[in-house]
Amino acid sequence: MALLKVSFLQMSKRCLLQCGICWKPLSKLSVHISPKMPPCDFIPERYESRPYNHILEIRKQNFSPLVSTYFQKPLLLHQGYMQWLFDNEGRRYLDLFSGIVTVSVGHCHPKVTTAAQKQLGRLWHSSPVFLHPAIHEYAEKLTALLPEPLKVIFFTNSGSEANDMAMLMARSYSQNADIISFRGAYHGSSPYTFGLTSVGTFKPKIANGSSCQTTMCPDVFRGPWGGNQCRDSLVQTIRKCDCTPGCCKANSQYIEEFKNTLHTVVAKEIAGFFAEPIQGVNGVVQYPRGFLKEAFQLVRERGGVCIADEVQTGFGRLGTHFWGFQSHEILPDIVTMAKGIANGFPMSAVVTTPEIASSFAKHVYHFNTFSGNPIAGVIGSAVLDAIKEDGLQENSQETGSYMLLKLAKLRDEFNIVGDVRGKGLMIGIEMVQDQDSRQPLPLKEINLIHEDCKDMGLILGRGGLFSQTFRIAPPMCITKQEADFAVEVFHSALSRHMEKRAKGKF
Known part of the structure; x- marks a missing residue:
C-alpha cells in the first residue's frame, strides 16, 4: 500500500x-x-x-x-x-450534451473554424438589404436538403425567434388565432413562444402567449397508455402491450385525446399545431408510430398549418433521416431550425412554402438586422459540408x-x-x-x-x-x-x- x-x-x-x-x-x-x-x-x-x-x-x-x-x-x-x-x-x-444539443459536428471543428476565421478577415456584417454570396449559397444548399414545396427561407438568430416567426406566419396565413402544442413541449422563451412552451419551470407568472392551447403528450412510458411496440426506437418501454401488428391501441387513444382538444378548447378553425419530432427538454419523449401523421391531418381539416420544430432533432442527429419529421412520414407546412444548424454560432431559420411565404409578406413586414449575415452563411455551409464529408x-x-x-x-x-x-x-x-x-x-x-x-x-x-x-x-x-x-x-x-x-x- x-x-x-x-x-x-x-x-x-x-x-x-x-x-x-x-x-x-x-x-x-x-x-x-x-x-x-x-x-x-x-x-x-x-x-x-x-x-x-x-x-x-x-x-x-x-x-x-x-x-x-x-x-x-x-x-x-x-x-x-x-x-x-x-x-x-x-x-x-x-x-x-453538446451545449444543450447545439454542437452538432464537434467543438472547434477544424473545417468550420477555418471557414469562420477566413470570413472574419473579409466581412463580418452587412445586412439583408445587400447581397452577399455566402448566405445565398447557403440558402441554396440548405433548401436542397428539404422536400418540395419547403423552399423559402427566413433567417433568424435563435430557436425562440424562429418559432416566434412561425407562430406569426401560421396566424397570418390561416387568419385564425389558436395554436396547439403538446404538454411537455419546449418551443422557446420569447413573449410569444412562452405560450407554446409547456414545462412548468419555464412558464412565467405574468400574461404571455395568448391563444395557445396544450394537448396531452402521447408519452408511451409516463402517459396513461403505452406498450412495448409503440415507438420508433430500437428500445421499447417495459410496459405490457396487447396491440396487434399494424394496430397501436395507445396511438388510437392518444388521437382521441387530441380530437377532444380540438372539440373543447379551441375554435372551430385554428391557426396551427407545433410539434417536436422527439421532445427534447421533456426528456427525449417519443410518440406512438403514426400519431403525428393523423394529428397533422386533423389540424389541416380545421384550417391550420403544421409546424415541425427541428431545433434539436434536425441535421442528421436522429441518424435514419436528415430531418426528424421524415421519420414520421409527414410533410410539415413550416419547419423551424436552430442549435445544430451552425454548431454553436447564433443562427436559426424558418423554412416554408412559397404560398405561405407570400401570404406572410402581405400581412407582415419582417426585417432582422443580423439575420443571414456573411459569417452565419459561411458557418452554416461549413456545417453541412462537415456532416456530409465526415459521415456524421x-x-x-x-x-x-x-x-x-x-x-x-x-x-x-x-x-x-x-x-x-x-x-x-x-x-x-x-x-x-x-x-x-x-x-x-x-x-x-x-x-x-x-x-x-x-x-x-x-x-x-x-x-x-x-x-x-x-x-x-x-x-x-x-x-x-x-x-x-x-x-x-x-x-x-x-x-x-x-x-x-x-x-x-x-
Missing part, C-alpha cells in the same frame, strides 16, 4: 488526468475504479484568465439570477475540441444505436432505470423510484448520480418535467470507444448509488 501511494504521488496530476484517472488522495479512493478515459491527442492551452472564484463572483453579481448552472461546483470551461471539453484546471470531459448522419445512426442498446441493458440491471429511449444520437434515460411505480427518482438522488458522472469525466444533460431524465446528445463525431466509456461511467455511477441506497442513505 505504501509503494502504491508513492507511485501515485510521483505521477503528475496532469498526467493522471490525461490518462483518464480521477486524482484523489489515496485515503479517499473508493473500492470502485473509475473507467479509463479514451485517449485524446489534443492538448489544451494553459488557462490564464481570471481565477475560478473571481469568475464565480462575477456570475453572482452581474448575471441574471434566472440563469442556473449544473453541479454544486459549476464547471469553468476553458477549451473544447470535437467531443471533448477542458476545464480551467486542464481536466478533460467527454461531452454528451451515418455515425449518428451507427454509434447512436450501439450506445442505445448498451444503455438499455442497464434497465435490466438497475430498478431505478425506468426507460431508455431515442433515435440516433438523441437518447433519454428516465430515472424512477422503481420500475413498477414509474414515479420520478427524487431530485437529490438524480443530482448525486449526475455529479458522480461528472467527477469521472462525463457530462450528461438533464430533462423531464421533474428533471428526472438524463439526456444524451453528444457531438455527432463521437466514436464507439467513447460510447463504451460513457456507458461504463454511467454503470459505475449507478452501482455506487445503489450501494448507498442499500446502506439506507436515502
Whole structure:
C-alpha cells in the first residue's frame, strides 16, 4: 500500500488526468475504479484568465439570477475540441450534451473554424438589404436538403425567434388565432413562444402567449397508455402491450385525446399545431408510430398549418433521416431550425412554402438586422459540408444505436432505470423510484448520480418535467470507444448509488 501511494504521488496530476484517472488522495479512493478515459491527442492551452472564484463572483453579481448552472461546483470551461471539453484546471470531459444539443459536428471543428476565421478577415456584417454570396449559397444548399414545396427561407438568430416567426406566419396565413402544442413541449422563451412552451419551470407568472392551447403528450412510458411496440426506437418501454401488428391501441387513444382538444378548447378553425419530432427538454419523449401523421391531418381539416420544430432533432442527429419529421412520414407546412444548424454560432431559420411565404409578406413586414449575415452563411455551409464529408448522419445512426442498446441493458440491471429511449444520437434515460411505480427518482438522488458522472469525466444533460431524465446528445463525431466509456461511467455511477441506497442513505 505504501509503494502504491508513492507511485501515485510521483505521477503528475496532469498526467493522471490525461490518462483518464480521477486524482484523489489515496485515503479517499473508493473500492470502485473509475473507467479509463479514451485517449485524446489534443492538448489544451494553459488557462490564464481570471481565477475560478473571481469568475464565480462575477456570475453572482452581474448575471441574471434566472440563469442556473449544473453541479454544486459549476464547471469553468476553458477549451473544447470535437467531443471533448477542458476545464480551467486542464481536466478533460467527454461531452454528451453538446451545449444543450447545439454542437452538432464537434467543438472547434477544424473545417468550420477555418471557414469562420477566413470570413472574419473579409466581412463580418452587412445586412439583408445587400447581397452577399455566402448566405445565398447557403440558402441554396440548405433548401436542397428539404422536400418540395419547403423552399423559402427566413433567417433568424435563435430557436425562440424562429418559432416566434412561425407562430406569426401560421396566424397570418390561416387568419385564425389558436395554436396547439403538446404538454411537455419546449418551443422557446420569447413573449410569444412562452405560450407554446409547456414545462412548468419555464412558464412565467405574468400574461404571455395568448391563444395557445396544450394537448396531452402521447408519452408511451409516463402517459396513461403505452406498450412495448409503440415507438420508433430500437428500445421499447417495459410496459405490457396487447396491440396487434399494424394496430397501436395507445396511438388510437392518444388521437382521441387530441380530437377532444380540438372539440373543447379551441375554435372551430385554428391557426396551427407545433410539434417536436422527439421532445427534447421533456426528456427525449417519443410518440406512438403514426400519431403525428393523423394529428397533422386533423389540424389541416380545421384550417391550420403544421409546424415541425427541428431545433434539436434536425441535421442528421436522429441518424435514419436528415430531418426528424421524415421519420414520421409527414410533410410539415413550416419547419423551424436552430442549435445544430451552425454548431454553436447564433443562427436559426424558418423554412416554408412559397404560398405561405407570400401570404406572410402581405400581412407582415419582417426585417432582422443580423439575420443571414456573411459569417452565419459561411458557418452554416461549413456545417453541412462537415456532416456530409465526415459521415456524421451515418455515425449518428451507427454509434447512436450501439450506445442505445448498451444503455438499455442497464434497465435490466438497475430498478431505478425506468426507460431508455431515442433515435440516433438523441437518447433519454428516465430515472424512477422503481420500475413498477414509474414515479420520478427524487431530485437529490438524480443530482448525486449526475455529479458522480461528472467527477469521472462525463457530462450528461438533464430533462423531464421533474428533471428526472438524463439526456444524451453528444457531438455527432463521437466514436464507439467513447460510447463504451460513457456507458461504463454511467454503470459505475449507478452501482455506487445503489450501494448507498442499500446502506439506507436515502
